[in-house]
Amino acid sequence: MDLKAQFQQALAAHQGGNLAEAEELYSRLLAQKPGHAQVTYLLGALRASQGRSAEAVQLLEAALAAQPENPAVLLHLGNALQDQDRFQDALEAYDRALALKPTYSEALNNRGNALAALERFGDALASFDAALAIRTDDAGTWYNRGIALQKARQLEQAVASFDRALALRPGMAEGWNNKGSALLLLKRAADALTSFERALALQPQNSHFRMNRATALQTLKRYDEALADYDRVMTGDPAFPNAWGEAAKAALYQCDWGRRAKLEAELPVRIPAGAKIHPLVLLSYSSDGALQRTCAESALRDAVPQMPAPLWRGEKYRHDRIRLAYLSHDFRTHPVGQQIAPLLERHDRARFEIIAIAGGPPDDSDIRRRIKAACDQFIAVDEDMGHTAARLRELEIDVAIDLGGFTEGSLLTVLAHRPAPVQVSWLGYSGTSGADFIDAILADAIALPASHQVFYSEQIVHLPGSFFPMDTARTSIASPSRKDAGLPESGFVFCCFNHNFKITPPVFDIWMRLLEQIPGSVLWLREGAAETLRREAAARGIAPERLVFAGHVPLEVHHARHRLADLFLDTLPYNAHATAADALAAGLPVLTRLGDSYPGRVAASLVTAAGLPELVTHSADDYEKLALALARDPARLKSLRERLAANRATAPLFDTAALARNIEAACLKLLEKT
Structure with missing residues (x-):
């Protein structure tokens, strides 16, 4: 067989997907005619399709040396370079191909992918749009355009682009999957679930698709x-x-x-x-x-797989006021937003310039407006952590306080860029960040004892009295009736408005024994997992209807309905934080048990700072005995309520102005060390 026939046979095998045969034939041809440009190019393209990108680049560069004006060689070279994450080099290859063939839609499409990988999203979209102007019906380009829009967090446009791709190619499983991911980010979980199910119908064994469907199901509380x-x-x-x-x-x-x-x-x-x-x-x-x-x-x-270079490199700022920035995704109707607003209002503005760095979507809530009014600057930022860090460095922030930790939407990784001399964790997350770029964590001696330092990458800094801000100016409305709240007209009301995921079997066992021993009593819980919890109650001999679940109501109504309860029962190992603060602010005594780590010690800190340390127990047995004793002694419980009401004027928990001074002092002390 002559060389031409061998070449045609190899090409047919390649085009037919028989890569092993094509590879053998190409190699045989090159052995007979070393350096043959077209065969070298095709073998390079084949190597790229096999994922052998290093060999592909070597072959394609050799082919390009022989055919420097062949746009197809440049296209495949760009593809192989992308496989090596050499996106800038790939971009240059595509640009050379397009200089030779401006209408090369495949090069425009792949160029868009390289630009998106370089996070040049505007240029990427322009490249995809140029490709689509040539081939409007290219489903792959619509899909890639959707991916770029998704990375750029232009989610509505991403969904529209995926829809165009799927209209052209309904069997594109990845298209359904990525559309679902964009819909999840848009908080459209039901629509996302439909998309993931379409993807799974096409590829039932795809574990990535199934994981995404499970995420949608979790979001829907299924x-x-x-x-x-x-x-x-x-x-x-x-x-x-x-x-x-x-x-x-x-x-x-x-x-x-x-x-x-x-x-x-x-x-x-x-x-x-x-x-x-x-x-x-x-x-x-x-x-x-x-x-x-x-x-x-x-x-x-x-x-943060690779720690970025620090933006602050030891410079000394000379500001008239200390620039104190708070970073949060939750400057909105959220417990952190409600807690931080009164603290911000009490900072010494003669000595401190207060700056809020706000992640998350825009919010027109009263609490966000209140936070804005309490700050010298309120800066809304996008999800580009590097860009946000650069903004902090430009502002010459002295102290940056992260309020999120590992909570949803947190801006913690902004601080990986070290934009400020002092970087602190406080309030929103009750655990270590594990980060060497967080210098300190603010707490108090009860919530986070010094003996726990070995478990924290940050320096533990204790604030006197309490570390938790309270809104003592909260507007109070009349309590709803017991009937309106779904409670019986009479009987003792044990209450726990913690998330129900915090309930553990040992705690639930105690609660059921309390219901058994206090006739007519009920347990008032937050909505969620009602069927499961009622089934567990029945298994312990308690009528399921004695568990009452509080539905979602406006925040002021939720605060007011606390007054219908008699005693708040806490959970462990993760106890009440904002929920304990809400109960105490409403005048509802909180019975807690001191845990072994920060999440299980916050309620003890709050109750002690409210002036009711006798409500902090140290064993499950003591917790149960005290709950039972209080439920049987209305006069004692009434006395606790009266003391709690009186303590609002003097107890550390309710002195948010003092907390502001203590945080300022801690920040100044940390700054002195830089």
């Missing part, structure tokens, strides 16, 4: 179905990234205590071995400080 998906993923691959950790989260929210016990037993082995679980989820499972730190450090490595 935790049992989410757990089933996670189980199916782990059946196929027990080590599938995040499946175990997400199953742990779903089990918490479902109050699936059998599953919780199994997962809890696995924690000490799985986490040190590298299994992923969200640090915030772990706080509800374990009080082990060493495990919490290991988990936080792992999560931080995932969030």
Whole structure:
């Protein structure tokens, strides 16, 4: 067979997808005619399709040397360079191809991918649009355009672009999956679920698609179905990234205590071995400080794989006022927003310039307006952490306080760029960040004792009295009736408005024994997992209707309805934080138990700072006995309420002005060390 026939045979095998045969034939041809430009090019393209990008680049560069004006060689060279994450080099190859062939739609499309990888999203979209002007019906380009828009957080436009791709190619499973991801980010979980199900119908064994469907199910609070998906993923691959950790989260929210016990037993082995679980989820499972730190450090490595160069390099600022920035996603109708507003209003504005760095979507709530009014500057930022860090450096921030930690939407990783001399964690997350770029964590001696320092990457800095801000100027409205709140007209009301994922079997057992011993009493809980919890109550011999679930109401109504309860019962190992503060502000005594780590000690701090230290117990037995004694002694409970009301004028918990001074003093002391 002559060389031409061999070439045609190799090309036919390549085009027919028989890559092994094509590779053998191309190699045989090159052995007979070394340096043949077209064969070298085709073998390079084949190597690229096999994922052997280093070999592909070498072959394609050799082909290009022989055919410098061949746009197809430049196209495939750009593709191979992209596979090596050499996006700038790939861009140059595509630009050379387009200089030779300006209407090369495939080069325009792939150029858009390289630009998107370089986060030049505007240029990427222009390149995709140029490709689509040539080939409007190219589903792949519409899809890639959607990916770029999604990365740029232009989510509505991303969904529209995915829709164009899917109209042209309904069988594109990745298109349905990525559309679902964009819809999830748009908080359209039901629509996202539909998209993920379309993707799974096309590729039922795709674990990534199933994980995404489980996320949508969790968002819709269909935790049992989410757990089933996670189980199916782990059946196929027990080590599938995040499946175990997400199953742990779903089990918490479902109050699936059998599953919780199994997962809890696995924690000490799985986490040190590298299994992923969200640090915030772990706080509800374990009080082990060493495990919490290991988990936080792992999560931080995932969030910041390569630490950026510091933006602040030791410069000394000489400002008339200390520039104090608070970073949060929650300057809105959210517990952190409600807690921080009164604190901001009480800062010494003669000495401190107060700047809010606000992540998240725009919010026209009263609390956001109040926060804006309390600050010298209120700066809304996007999700580009590097850009936000650069903004902080331009502002010459002296002290940056992160209020989010590992909570949703947190701006913690902004501080990885070290934009400020002093960087602090406070309030929103009750655990270590595991970050060496966070200098200190503000708390008090009860919530976070100095003996816990070994479990914290940050320096523990104690604030006198209390670390928790309270809004003593909160508007109070009349309480709803017991009937309107869904409560019986009479009987003792035990209450816990913590998220129900914080409820553990040992705590629930105590609560059920209390209901058994106090005739006519009810347990008033936050809505969520009602069917599961009522079933658990029945299994313990308690009529399910004695569990009453409080539905969502406006915040001022929620605050007012606390007055219908007789005693707030706390949870462990993760106890009441903002919920304890709300109860105490409403005059409702909070019975808590001192835990072993920060999340389980906050309520003890608040109750003590409110002047009711006798409501802090130190064992499960003492907790149960005191709850029972208080429920049987109305006069004693009335006395506690009266003391709580009187203490609003003098107790540290209610002195937010003093807290502002204490935070300022702590910041100044930390600045002195820089």
